[in-house]
Amino acid sequence: MTKSNNVYSLIIGGSSGMGLATAQQLAEQGHSIIIVGRDADKLASAKVRLELLTREFNSQVHAWQEDLYDTESVNHLIARIDTFDGHIKQLVNAAGYFNPKAFSEHSVDDYELYMGLNRSIFFVTQAVVNNMKAHHGGEIVNIGSMWAHQAIKATPSSAYSMAKAGLHAFTQHLAMELADSNIRVNAVAPAVVKTPIYNSFIDPSELDQALAGFNAFHPIGRIGKVDDIANAITFLLSDKASWVTGAIWNIDGGVMAGRN
Template structure:
């Protein structure tokens, strides 16, 4: 095995939303970070913006294309750099009634989970070869609680899978000094809502969910990113297999 020259963070889905906010926090902590995203122009823009925060690289990959997923796996398998931190932040969310789901709808979630599964496997092997690491999956409140206003059966099934994966990975990888946790956000203002809400109406639509949260407002990407960076850090070194509700109190009760 080649000697380790650098310990880095890999953020899958790091070009926007919670992934981007997490990248900023990690860079501020002087952790070199590689962000994976789908759109080359967006990646170039984000890399330029993040450069002032620290050492950042971008990696273009469409997680619905097997060859692109394999390229991320191959990158993760290069043990000369220790991927000490992994955040699986890539996501897709488009509320659809159960009766209206098509096979393509379902596969959108299933294929994304498959990509994250095998990327996580490759990164975990890198971590095991280099002395350990920490992984955080981004799950969802919808995996734990159905919300009538946002019918999301296929999405929730996929996120529940990530919650279960968190526990199984934590158990199997603990002997390799790898911790695995997840966060479970409620409504957070991120670009993911642009898939089904016209951009001019996003702020007003999301604001209508403020009172849904006992804390009185929807979340920001930074709210969730702060918890992710804590779970990644040695400050949480006795936490593994946990799914943390980062949801403004929604799972405690709703207004």
């Protein structure tokens, strides 16, 4: 199997969690990959893993260290995209932050952690779309959230849910605007999935035990794995989903269907 080395999949937040799982699946299919993250060690480790997967395809792997919370870094990332010598055919916006907090306890600073991330995603996506238009098309998948659809009392998440609901709306508006440019835009909305996103408020050594309490929350009877989400993302990016745009898929173990 041979793919063009000049066609790339860009995964924002691709050094861990759902983003890395998606990057690995795409690498296994022979895609050239660009991952973006802010932790140098995680990026380096992820790059090594991806290079092993792409070796037989002679595909390229780039790891760009950028901080979506830093304006200068975001501008640098946008400049990289603007001058990139290749077709960024696929974009996955997988960067995220989650720290449940009561509405009355939110400060401006932690509110901005969510909204600032959305702002960065907005303008980075804009730069990628310009690249896609110049190369006659592409596919975008945003990682939204079940929390954007409904509130869960055990995890008060007003700011997070507000940001993710905005990302869902962003997905649908882009799908309408970009259809004529041969660019499809979709989103996935996971429920509880074991990823490092929970490390912001749960000790990693206690994560398995803490998340096990959410198994019964899902009608299927277990929390999600990163590959459960990556499977859906890679399908939405593929030609098999060529008639799908503007969709927000609940990849949630049945949570939005009902409760046990």
